[in-house]
Amino acid sequence: MEEHNISLTTPEISSLWKTYIQQTATLCVVNHFIQHVQDSEIKPLLEEQASFLKNFIEKAKTIFNEENFPIPKGFTEEDQNLSAPALLTDLYGLSFIYRLNQMNLSDYATIITKVARQDIVAYFYDCMELTAKLYRDSVINRFYTGDERQRN
DSSP, X not given: OOOOOOOOOHHHHHHHHHHHHHHHHXXXXXXXXXXXXXXXXXXXXXXXXXXXXXXXXXXXXXXXXXXXXXXXXXXXXXXXXXXXXXXXXXXXXXXXXXXXXXXXXXXXXXXXXXXXXXXXXXXXXXXXHHHHHHHHHHHHHHHOOTHHHHHX
């Protein structure tokens, strides 16, 4: 089968760009929570969120590079001060992960219906799958305790 090099469409470019900006901003917020979180059950969830975000950001950079497309500046370590005191409670960090992934699930699902290129669909499908996992984990952490967590 002949391989075709299909350029990114406008919806694909805008979705990648928007997602990149959102993910880099979110990573700054999550890093602040990780720096100050005391709760041993919430910290792993925040660390997993940070890991997924870093992975998504790197994959987006790879796509931009392969397309010879400029990489958005986004938000960086220069935009955060991890030595600043905690701004919010640990429970708010958990709530942030819960709401963030709740909103991102519908966003990624919508994006998937607007893009066509196989690698871009795969990228956003991966984002959606990992977001669904984090959403589920945050629900379990938020609403269940002890033995109830293990059953779910």
